[in-house]
Amino acid sequence: MPMRIIDMATFVSLARNRHFGRTAQELNTTQPAISSRLTILEREYGCRLIERGDREFRLTAEGERALSTFQDVLDQLTDLRSELKNGGEGASHIVRIGAIDSVVGTWMPDFIEALRQSMPKLRVELTIEGTRDLVAGIQRGELDLIFGIEPAIGDAFRSFILCYFEMVWAAAPATIERELVYGVDELSQMPLVTFPKGTPPYAYVAPYFQDERVLASKLTSSNSLFAMINLVIGGFGAAALPTVAIARELRDGLLERMKVTKPFPPMPIVATYQTAVGQNVLRLVAEEARRSAERFCETAAPDSAWAPMPPR
Structure with a gap:
C-alpha cells in the first residue's frame, strides 16, 4: 500500500x-x-x-x-x-480526469462534489472511456488522472488501487431458470454480453471459461457498460457486471443475479496520475478520490464494494 x-x-x-x-x-x-x-x-x-x-x-x-x-x-x-x-496562481488549474463507466455511475458524483468543496477554484474536465483508451490518453499526456481497471505503467506515473467491486453474473429474469445453479458449462452455452475482445474487461471474462473459443459464437459486445446493461435487460444474454452498477435494476426486478458454481473475481478500480506535471495538485486530487471511494464502499451493500486493507 x-x-x-x-x-x-x-x-x-x-x-x-x-x-x-x-x-x-x-x-x-x-x-x-x-x-x-x-x-x-x-x-x-x-x-x-x-x-x-x-x-x-x-x-x-x-x-x-x-x-x-x-x-x-x-x-x-x-x-x-x-x-x-x-485564488492564487493555481486558481485556474485544470485537471483532466478520465474514468470508466463503473466509476462514473457510482462514486464519481461524490468525488466531484468533494473537489468543489475542498478546491473550488479547480476546473475539472471529465472524459468517460474504457480502460485501454484511458491508459493511452494518459500516456500521450492528454489526461492527468485516470480511474480504470488497469494502471498506466512507467516512471512518469503513480498508481494505487482505490477499491474493489464485486462482479456477478446477471440476466433478464425471463431468460434464466431462477433456481438453477449455473456451472461454467451451462454459462458457456448461453448468449453472453461482454466488452469487445482485446479490452481489459474482456480479459477478465475469457479466463473464466478457460477457453476463449466458447465466447466466439454467442457473443454480443459493447464498449459501454450502460449499453451492456440495457442489452442484458433486453434479453440478449447474460453478463458479468459490477453489483454496484446494477443495484437499481436488481431491486426493480429488471435483472436477476444468477446462482453460479464458480464465483467471478472482483474488479479492481485503479487510480493513475502523472508525476511529471502538476504533481502536488494531482496528489491532492488523487487523495480526494481515495476518500470518495472509501465513503462509497462504507455505504454500499455488504460485500458489493470494499477498499483495500492496509498491510498488517
Whole structure:
C-alpha cells in the first residue's frame, strides 16, 4: 500500500506528542490505527523511524530526517490548498480526469462534489472511456488522472488501487431458470454480453471459461457498460457486471443475479496520475478520490464494494 498524506500527518503528530494514546485522541482514531500507519511508513522506507521501549520514545536518525521532510511536505500541501481556495496562481488549474463507466455511475458524483468543496477554484474536465483508451490518453499526456481497471505503467506515473467491486453474473429474469445453479458449462452455452475482445474487461471474462473459443459464437459486445446493461435487460444474454452498477435494476426486478458454481473475481478500480506535471495538485486530487471511494464502499451493500486493507 503506498504511503498516504494521513500517514505523514500521523507521524508528525506522533513525534510531537511522543505518545500513541495522545496521538490517537488528537486524530480521533485508535492506537492500532496509529501503529498501522507507522508500520506503513517504516515498510516504505525499509528502516525504523521510532525506537519504542519501556518508558522510552525516541526518533531514530532516519526518523528525524523523515520528520523534517514530512513537515515540509505537509506545509506545502497546506499552502497549496489555501492557494487553490483563495485564488492564487493555481486558481485556474485544470485537471483532466478520465474514468470508466463503473466509476462514473457510482462514486464519481461524490468525488466531484468533494473537489468543489475542498478546491473550488479547480476546473475539472471529465472524459468517460474504457480502460485501454484511458491508459493511452494518459500516456500521450492528454489526461492527468485516470480511474480504470488497469494502471498506466512507467516512471512518469503513480498508481494505487482505490477499491474493489464485486462482479456477478446477471440476466433478464425471463431468460434464466431462477433456481438453477449455473456451472461454467451451462454459462458457456448461453448468449453472453461482454466488452469487445482485446479490452481489459474482456480479459477478465475469457479466463473464466478457460477457453476463449466458447465466447466466439454467442457473443454480443459493447464498449459501454450502460449499453451492456440495457442489452442484458433486453434479453440478449447474460453478463458479468459490477453489483454496484446494477443495484437499481436488481431491486426493480429488471435483472436477476444468477446462482453460479464458480464465483467471478472482483474488479479492481485503479487510480493513475502523472508525476511529471502538476504533481502536488494531482496528489491532492488523487487523495480526494481515495476518500470518495472509501465513503462509497462504507455505504454500499455488504460485500458489493470494499477498499483495500492496509498491510498488517
